Amino acid sequence: MTVPFGGPSLADLLAGARVVSLPMRVRFRGITTREAVLLEGPAGWGEFAPFPEYDDAEAATWLRAAIEAAWLGPPTPLRERVPINATVPAIAPQQVPEILAPFPGARTAKVKVAENGQTLAEDVARVAAVRELIDNVRVDANGGWTVDEAVTALDALTADGPLEYAEQPCATVPELVEVRRRLAEVMNRHGRRRVPIAADESIRRAEDPLKVVRTGGADVAVVKVAPLGGMRRLLSLADDLAGHGVPVVVSSALDTAVGMNAGLAAAAALPALPYACGLGTGGLFVTDVAEPRQVADGSLAAHPIAPDQTRLAELGAPPERAQWWLARLRRCYELLAVSGDAWDE
Ligand SMILES: O=C(O)CCC(=O)c1ccccc1C(=O)O
Ligand SMILES: [Mg+2]
Incomplete structure (x- = not known):
């Protein structure tokens, strides 16, 4: 299946987006809370969670992966x-x-x-x-x-x-x-x-x-x-x-x-x-x-599991963090749209 750019519009992406904030048991990579945007698309869920210090050009690659997961789904498995x-x-x-x-x-x-x-x-x-x-x-x-x-x-x-x-x-x-x-x-x-x-x-x-x-x-x-x-x-x-x-x-x-x-x-x-x-x-x-x-x-x-709605609600990020992540997602989407590559390559 080919999903050229234009498959998911920015509105499509934002419609299924949830920003979450996960507390960690121990400090890892200097962080104690992991934030992520989860996107729901026709093929399942994808995750957009580039580390906060990464610039938009680097973060856009992570968005590409999130869209592949939610709009194309996984490749053929060879083991369970x-x-x-x-x-x-x-x-x-x-x-x-x-x-x-x-x-x-x-x-x-x-x-x-x-x-x-x-x-x-x-x-x-x-x-x-x-x-x-x-x-x-x-x-x-x-x-x-x-x-x-x-x-x-x-x-x-x-x-x-x-x-x-x-x-x-x-x-x-x-x-x-x-x-x-x-x-x-x-x-x-x-x-x-x-x-x-x-x-x-x-x-x-x-x-x-x-x-x-x-x-x-x-x-x-x-x-x-x-x-x-x-x-x-x-x-x-x-x-x-x-x-x-x-x-x-x-x-x-x-x-x-x-x-x-x-x-x-x-x-x-x-x-x-x-x-x-x-x-x-x-x-x-x-x-x-x-x-x-x-x-x-x-x-x-190895099979995919969908997030749980109750957990998503409980783990919702504070509004100012959600705004920060959605603004970042928009900027990264624009960068991908300009580069114009296909999702199945
Ligand atoms: O490889 C693992 O066991 C876990 C992944 C891991 O260590 C990691 C997780 C987040 C960011 C960086 C790293 C890393 O491998 O350096
Ligand atoms: Mg490493």
Whole structure:
């Protein structure tokens, strides 16, 4: 089906728009409340929730993904369930068991490290506490280390066990290339396997998401539906990455249950899914817009779920925030209308 621009008008979009504000259990990415616009269209629901600091040009890509979900619907699934990782925010080691409790059967945990104001010793202690409960651990530094800091930290974090990979240890592509090279030396000296490097921000916030791979900066690619402009765009990038021998890990952008539908649908449609996906972040909310999906045997059911009307009413954002989001949606819509691309590409 082709839905060229003009399928949904701005009035169509606004007619089915609900602005919600979800309280979080713990601070994540420096936020304690996650706001989103949910759009209802003929094919289901879509989520528009670019982080508040993003400019309109970047946010417009997220709107494209929301429209794809609500006006085109998901691509053809190849599996019914999607394995997920537990996500561990930059919390104290004593809190680790309660954070892991909602992830029964998860065999992989992703641990946030390099948080502002924290030390390497705190990262080492948090990772050790997670390893007591889940063997396979990956870390995510969100670009917070320099090259020297990354090499030191990843050396320390692999003294007591391997890491599946390190996500975005440094901010830039040349730094990732350098970390990968220096890690190979250090790990070789210690007789350890080099920690693979995963790119996240270097993919989702890049003009050219393949650059980091072509340059030799990443072994694994973290891919997210909204910043890439939709499920089909994610699948097409994953295909290009596979051509470079780079596997993908589908992850959430701290999505509500509606955004998670799109991440799960994209993961369910990928020909290969060698890694657990970062789509288990629903548990970071106190309440979500739908009955929470249950993790069973470390995986989630991939079929879409509609938001619950009672929850939508309870989670409605304050009027001034709703106005802010709808004004942003209008501006992003204008940017997409000018660019004039089709929704099914
Ligand atoms: O990958 C996961 O486990 C969850 C997703 C996640 O960490 C995340 C969520 C919102 C914003 C940024 C990030 C990130 O991966 O850096
Ligand atoms: Mg990340």
